[in-house]
Amino acid sequence: MKKCVSKFLAQQKFAVAFLLLSIGAFSQEQLNDSTKVNTLSEVLVSAVRSTSKMPISYTNLTKQEIAPRNLGQDIPILLNFMPSVVTTSDAGNGVGYTGIRVRGSDATRVNVTINGVPYNDSESHGTFWVNMPDFASSVESVQLQRGVGTSTNGSGAFGASLNLVTDNFSKESTAEISNSYGSFNTHKHTLKFSTGLLNNNFEMAGRVSSINSQGYVDRAESDLKSYYIQGTYVGKTTLIKGLLFGGKEKTYQSWYGVDAQTLVGDRTFNYAGIYTDELGNTKFYENQIDNYQQHHFQLHWNEKINTNWSSNLALHYTKGNGYYEEYVEDQSFSDYGLTAPENITLTDMVRRKWLDNDFFGTTFSIDYKKEKLEVLFGGSWNKYFGDHFGQVIWTKIESPPSELRNKYYENTATKMDGTVFLKMNYQFFQRWNLFTDIQYRSVNYIADGVQPNVVNDVFAFLNPKAGVTFSPNKSNSFYFSYAKANREPNRTDYENGVPNSESLDDFELGWRHERQKIKWNTNIYLMNYKNQLVLTGELDAVGNPIRTNAGKSYRLGCEMELAFRITKMLSYQGNLTFSENTIKGENGASDYQIAFSPSVISSNMLRFQPTKRISVSWLQKYVGEQYMNNAETAEAKLGSYATHDLNLSWEIAPKKVFKSITFSGLVNNIFDKEYVSNGADYGGGAVYYYPQAGINFLTGLTLLF
Numbered sequence: 107m108k109k110c111v112s113k114f115l116a117q118q119k120f121a122v123a124f125l126l127l128s129i130g131a132f133s134q135e136q137l138n139d140s141t142k143v144n145t146l147s148e149v150l151v152s153a154v155r156s157t158s159k160m161p162i163s164y165t166n167l168t169k170q171e172i173a174p175r176n177l178g179q180d181i182p183i184l185l186n187f188m189p190s191v192v193t194t195s196d197a198g199n200g201v202g203y204t205g206i207r208v209r210g211s212d213a214t215r216v217n218v219t220i221n222g223v224p225y226n227d228s229e230s231h232g233t234f235w236v237n238m239p240d241f242a243s244s245v246e247s248v249q250l251q252r253g254v255g256t257s258t259n260g261s262g263a264f265g266a267s268l269n270l271v272t273d274n275f276s277k278e279s280t281a282e283i284s285n286s287y288g289s290f291n292t293h294k295h296t297l298k299f300s301t302g303l304l305n306n307n308f309e310m311a312g313r314v315s316s317i318n319s320q321g322y323v324d325r326a327e328s329d330l331k332s333y334y335i336q337g338t339y340v341g342k343t344t345l346i347k348g349l350l351f352g353g354k355e356k357t358y359q360s361w362y363g364v365d366a367q368t369l370v371g372d373r374t375f376n377y378a379g380i381y382t383d384e385l386g387n388t389k390f391y392e393n394q395i396d397n398y399q400q401h402h403f404q405l406h407w408n409e410k411i412n413t414n415w416s417s418n419l420a421l422h423y424t425k426g427n428g429y430y431e432e433y434v435e436d437q438s439f440s441d442y443g444l445t446a447p448e449n450i451t452l453t454d455m456v457r458r459k460w461l462d463n464d465f466f467g468t469t470f471s472i473d474y475k476k477e478k479l480e481v482l483f484g485g486s487w488n489k490y491f492g493d494h495f496g497q498v499i500w501t502k503i504e505s506p507p508s509e510l511r512n513k514y515y516e517n518t519a520t521k522m523d524g525t526v527f528l529k530m531n532y533q534f535f536q537r538w539n540l541f542t543d544i545q546y547r548s549v550n551y552i553a554d555g556v557q558p559n560v561v562n563d564v565f566a567f568l569n570p571k572a573g574v575t576f577s578p579n580k581s582n583s584f585y586f587s588y589a590k591a592n593r594e595p596n597r598t599d600y601e602n603g604v605p606n607s608e609s610l611d612d613f614e615l616g617w618r619h620e621r622q623k624i625k626w627n628t629n630i631y632l633m634n635y636k637n638q639l640v641l642t643g644e645l646d647a648v649g650n651p652i653r654t655n656a657g658k659s660y661r662l663g664c665e666m667e668l669a670f671r672i673t674k675m676l677s678y679q680g681n682l683t684f685s686e687n688t689i690k691g692e693n694g695a696s697d698y699q700i701a702f703s704p705s706v707i708s709s710n711m712l713r714f715q716p717t718k719r720i721s722v723s724w725l726q727k728y729v730g731e732q733y734m735n736n737a738e739t740a741e742a743k744l745g746s747y748a749t750h751d752l753n754l755s756w757e758i759a760p761k762k763v764f765k766s767i768t769f770s771g772l773v774n775n776i777f778d779k780e781y782v783s784n785g786a787d788y789g790g791g792a793v794y795y796y797p798q799a800g801i802n803f804l805t806g807l808t809l810l811f
Contacts, residue, residue, distance in 0.1 A: 154222050154256065154258040154267070155249050155256075156255065156256050159539050160531060160539075160573070161541055161573030161574060161575050161585035162251055162253075162256055162573075163251065163616060163629045163665065164250060164251045164252065165188050165250045165252075166247060166248070166249050167188065167247065167248040168246075169245060169247060169273075172184055172242055172245065172248075174723070174753050174754075174755040174772075175770075176243060177286040177770060177772055177805070177806045178200075178240075178288070178292055178317050178804060179201060180200055180202070180204040180236065180239070181235045181242055182204040182205060182206035182213075183200035184242055185206060185248070186727060187711060187725060187727065188250050188709070189252065189665050189667055189707075189709075190663070190683045190685075191206060191707070192206070192207045192208075192702075192707060192729050193205065193206050194784035194796060194798075195783070195796075195798065196323070196326065196360045197319070197321030197322060197326035197328065197357075198321060198360075198796070198798050199289065199319065199321055199802060201292055201319040201321065201328050201330075202321060202328040202330075202357045203236050203357060203396075204236070205784065207265070207702060209252060209265050209266065209661055210265070210661060210685070210700060210702060210703030211264055211265020211266065212265075212702065213232055214230065214651070215263070215264035215593070216233070216263065216267070217255075217258055217263035217268070218260075218270070219258060219259055219267070219270070220404075221270070221271060221349070221404060221406060221420070222259060222269075222418070222420060222469050222471075223420060224259050224260025224467075224486070224488060224523075225260070228490035228523070229490070229492055229553075229596060230596050230598065230650060232650070234398075236357060237352075237353055237399070237400040237426070238332055238351070238353045238400065239315060239330035239353050239355065240294065240313075240315035240330075240332050240353075241334075243284070243296050243298065244272050244273050244351065245270050245271065245272060245273070246272060246273050246274050247270075247271050248268065248270050249267075249268075249269045250266055250268050250269075251266060251267040251269070252265075252631070252665065253266070253589065253612045253633060254569075254590070254612040255267040255589070256529065256543055256571070257525075257529065257544075257569065257571065259469050259485070260488070260523065263591065264591060264593050264608070264610055272334075272349065272351075273334075275309045275340060275347075276302055276309060276311065277302055278300075278302045279301050281810075282296070282297070282298040282299070282808060283298075283808070283809045284297075284298075284806060284807070284809075285806065286804055286805060287804070287805055288803050288805060289802035289803055290319055290320045291318070291319065291320045292318070292804065293317070293318055294317045295315065295317075296313060296314070296316075297314050297315075298311070299312055308337075309336075309340070310335075310336070310338075311335075311338070312335045312336065313332075313333065313334040314332070314334075315331070315333070316331055317330040321358075321360065322374060322797075322798070322799035322802070323360045323374050324374045324375060324376040325394075326358055326376060327357065328356075328357045329355070329356040329357070330353065330354075330356075330357075331354045332351070332354075333350075333351060334349075334350075334351040336348070336349050336350075343409060343410040343411070345406075345409075346406065346407050346408070347404075347406045347408075348404070349402070349404040349406075350402070350403055351402050352401035353399065354398070355396070355398055356395055356396070357396045358378065358379075358395055359379070359394050359395065359396060359430065361378075361645070362376070362377045363784075363786055363795050363796050364376070364796075364797065365794055365795075366793060366795065369795050373780070376390075379392070379433055381433050381454065382435070391433035393431055393456075394431065394432055394433060395431055397428050397429055397431065398426065398427070398428025398429070399427055399428055400424065400427075401424070401425045403422065404420060404421070404422045405420065405421045405422075406419070406420045407419045407420070414476050415472070415473070415474055416472075416473045416475075417470070417471065417472045418469075418471045418473075419468070420469045420470070421466075421467075421468050422465075422466060422467060422469070425463075425464055426462070426463045426464075426465075427461070427462050428460070428461060429458040430458070431456060431457070432457060433454065433455075433456050434454065434457060436453075437454070437455050438452060439453065441514075442455070442457075442498050443509070443512060443514050444506075444509050445509060447504070447505070450503055453501045453503040454501070455501045455502065456498070456499050456500040457496055457497065457498050458496065458497045458499055459494075459495075460493075460494070460496065461492065461493070461494055462492070462495075463490065463492040464490070464491045466489060467486060467487050467488030467489060468487055468488075469484070469485070470484060470485060470486070472484070478533035479530070479533075480530070481529070482528070482529040482530075483527070483529075484526070484529075485525050485526035485527060486524070486525045487523075487524045487525075488522070488523045488524075489520070489522050489523075490519070490520065490521040491518070491520055492519040492553075493518050494517050494518070494519070495515060496514050496515045496516075497510075497511045497512065498511070498512075498514060499511060515555065516555075517553065517554045517555025517556070518553070518555075519551070519552065519554075520550075520551075520552045521550065521551045521552070522548075522550045523549050524548045525546070525547045525548075526545070526546050527546070528544055529543045530542045530543075538575070539574065540573075541573045541575065541587065542570075542571070542572045543570070543571035544568070544570045545567075545568070545570075545571075546566075546568055547565075547567045547569065548564070548566050548567075549565040549566075549567075549594050550563070550565075551563050553597065556600040556601045561605075563605070565592075565594045565607055567591075567592035567593075568590075568592075569590050569591050571587065571588065571589040572588055573587025573614070581619055581621050582617070582619050583617070584616070584618075585614070585615070585616050585617075585618075586613075587612075588611070588612070588613055588614075589612040589614075590609070590610070590611060591610040591612065592607060592610075593608055593610075593639075594607050595608075598646060598651070599639060599653055602646075602652055602653075602654075604639065604653060604654055606655050608635060608636065608637040608638050608655070609635070609636045610636075611633075611634045612631065612634075613631065613634075614630075615629070615630045616629035616630070617629075623671040624669065625669040625670075626666070626668045626669070627666075627667045628665070628666050629664070629666075630665075631662070631663055631665070632660065632662050635656070635659045636658060637655045637657065638689075638700075639656075640653060640655075640656045640659065640700050640701060640736060641653055641702050642701065642736065643702075643734040643735040643736075643786055644786060644787065644788050644789075645786050656689045656736070657689070657692055658689075658692075659687075659688060659689040659700060660688055660690075661685060661687045661688075661703070662685060662686045662687075663683055664684050665683045666681060666683070667679075667680070667681040675716050676712070676714055677712075677715070678710070678711070679710075679711045680709060680710040680711065681708060683706065683707045684706055685704075685705055686705065687700040688700065698736050698737060698738055699732075699733055699738055700736060701735050701736050702733075702734065702784075704729050704731065704746070705731075706728065706729075706746075707728070707729055709728075710725070711723055711725045719756065719757040719758070719759070720757075721753075721754070721755045722752075722754050723752070723754075724752060725750070726748065726749070726750050727749050728747070729746060729747055729783070730746045731743060731746045732744050734785045734786065734793065735789075739787075741787075742785075744782055744783075745781075745782070749774070749775045749777075749779055749781065750776050750777055750779075751773060751774050751775065751776060752771075752773040752776050753772050753773075754769075754771040754772075755768065755769070755771075756769045756770075764809055764811060766810045767808070767809055768806075768807070768808040768810070769805075769806070770805065770808070771803070772804045772805075773803045775798070775799065775802065776801055777801070778800040778801040779800070780797070781797075781798055782795045782796060782798065783796060783798050784796040
């Protein structure tokens with residue numbers, strides 16, 4: 107750890123000032139939280155969210171905090187300044203395919219729920235926010251739990267849990283038009299409305315959005331559409347919400363990266379779609395795209411039974427359907443079940459690989475509160491059907507037209523996932539809180555077309571958690587917790603012959619402090635893994651990361667957050683993480699740093715707010731050096747980088763027509779830093795990088811009626 111600290115201080119002097127100013131850290135909540143939370147709405151996610159009485163490391167982000175930067179970039183990019191978070195963008199400008207890692211754990215290990223309903227893809231475990239563009243415009247709040255966190259629905263958390271709550275109902279009718287425009291011809295158009303509570307009981311609300319961008323990387327265009335419809339019934343003890351939301355994305359592929367030599371002379375070069383024509387000219391296929399749509403339905407029934415008891419029941423269904431299309435050269439007719447012309451065996455062709463899936467199930471929770479005791483029983487049952495198949499839609503050398511669009515491969519998958527958990531939080535001796543949490547999870551995964559060709563595995567996991575919180579006074583609380591987690595491999599793991607599950611023992615020790623002008627939270631964690639599925643740096647044919655079991659490994663770190671009001675107009679927020687992420691060598695072999703796990707991550711924000719309606723923020727992000735493989739080879743090292751952004755917001759409250767007019771501005775990477783946030787290492791010197799955009803901007807105008 108000392109090595110990490112000294113190295114970072116030598117590279118980044120601003121960290122010295124940060125450490126002198128604070129011992130720890132705060133969650134990204136406003137010092138004075140102005141968000142009005144309805145008691146019934148809290149029941150919606152009480153089963154999966156943490157509170158200050160629990161010994162969990164978490165950070166909250168409100169709708170008001172997201173709004174100034176919500177100008178078209180994806181949700182991971184909007185979460186970039188949360189503790190221990192590293193984000194990346196395939197297109198280089200935060201629109202289209204984006205990724206997030208927490209404590210070095212990739213998105214497949216971050217459990218995501220929307221209103222308590224699982225969002226991670228059942229097979230890949232990934233989260234593809236590109237399928238729900240501009241979803242941030244319909245989010246009320248976000249909570250990021252680091253480590254195992256509390257028991258939740260869906261796939262187990264191995265790095266973090268990300269819980270999103272959609273918009274609360276509005277008592278008054280509103281209409282909102284938002285438009286933004288920026289670099290790389292990026293533009294976003296959003297229309298929102300709410301009827302307000304009709305007869306004090308019913309509300310209808312909705313949103314439609316369109317986002318387009320040419321991307322920083324060559325041809326990395328995005329054409330994104332989304333919608334959100336909400337119907338709410340509010341009674342004295344009842345809240346019923348029906349939600350229908352989803353989106354359609356069409357993005358030009360940009361998940362290949364660029365090699366080191368090309369990076370020097372042509373940072374934006376994109377290999378996707380490259381081919382050679384009859385005259386030997388290099389060309390790019392114009393329809394090398396990913397085309398996918400996803401639609402979600404949720405029905406929530408929250409009931410406050412009496413003073414002590416409340417319940418939540420949810421039904422959900424998700425439909426996904428789409429393909430990626432690519433131009434491939436010198437393919438064998440026989441490999442695709444096509445009839446070859448006489449004396450010809452190879453041809454160029456265009457193929458599509460399809461995914462058609464259905465995901466449905468239920469979640470529930472029953473909550474009992476009385477004085478010093480809270481007990482919560484909850485769980486979920488979910489089922490997934492996935493159909494994978496491929497089609498050839500064109501061949502350079504003609505084959506019988508009747509054979510085109512036949513399925514040259516087809517395989518299916520079914521996954522059932524059931525979870526039950528029991529949580530208890532009990533206050534004893536006035537200043538002490540005991541937290542216990544036990545979860546049982548059962549998984550049955552059946553799939554063909556993967557190694558060893560047919561999978562039919564059943565997993566049963568028991569995940570206990572326990573901890574204590576000591577609060578000597580109103581300003582301070584100290585906590586310690588232990589949590590056990592187990593997790594099954596994903597589809598890509600099976601395809602690469604890695605069918606072993608993994609387990610984690612997570613220890614968290616923290617101190618929270620809160621006074622009128624200052625908040626901080628310091629947390630020390632040890633995440634001890636057995637058979638951790640770590641990234642190798644390689645990607646499969648569709649850009650999915652390839653993983654391998656690491657035997658014994660650990661992540662040891664210290665997270666520090668701080669919020670401090672310097673003057674009435676000036677405030678500071680920041681966070682800093684030091685960590686060691688190590689694979690233990692076996693049989694006398696050396697230890698290695700886990701791939702894509704920087705030892706230092708920090709964020710800083712200085713906000714100047716001369717009035718309630720004007721805000722100017724300076725945001726800074728630092729990510730230390732990291733390796734793209736688990737062997738610490740020099741050619742696979744990603745250098746450290748620091749970026750600086752400028753964010754402005756100015757709200758006007760006219761007396762007629764509009765309730766408010768808000769102007770927003772965001773200048774990203776204001777010092778035009780050339781940096782790489784991600785990469786891939788295929789071995790033998792085949793290393794590829796994902797360059798991010800230099801200085802770029804987004805501007806926005808929001809009209810609220």
